[in-house]
Amino acid sequence: MERSDKRLYSYKEALSQPYWIQKFNDTKIWNYPLKLSFLVYSSLFILIFWYVLTTILSFTAIGFRLMLSGFLGFYFGNIFADLxxxxxxxxxxxxxxxxxxxxxxxxxxxxxxxxxxxxxxxxxxxxxxxxxx
Structure with missing residues (x-):
């Protein structure tokens, strides 16, 4: 006999749920969880923007390029993580x-x-x- 409230389990929905990370290791714990996709996309965009800004703005200070590539990487990483x-x-x-x-x-x-x-x-x-x- 089958129950009327029984629903099929959707693996697609289960696997498409984001992975949330709050504890990086035993010593580093963030106050709020971050999506794993946000961390991956941000890292990727930081590297891309660092390369582009180093080739275009090589006359500026390294700290400015690092700050700008970090800001742009986090901004676009946040957009791409939810898109x-x-x-x-x-x-x-x-x-x-x-x-x-x-x-x-x-x-x-x-x-x-x-x-x-x-x-x-x-x-x-x-x-x-x-x-x-």
């Missing part, structure tokens, strides 16, 4: 977009895309394009 596009985390969305770009836009002159499938353009269209160009 989901098309039900995907931002990093997977960017990866899928880059793969789509590499697969389709390299062949944009000889192929077209329709409902997710790539087709070769007919020969008479290719002849018309060659005449115009």
């Amino acid at each position: 989901e596009l098309d039900g995907k985390w931002m990093i997977f969305y960017v990866k899928d977009y880059v793969l789509f770009y590499l697969r389709y836009f390299n062949h944009a002159e000889s192929h077209y895309l329709n409902r997710g499938r790539m087709y070769r353009k007919p020969k008479f269209i290719m002849k018309e394009l060659e005449k115009e160009g």
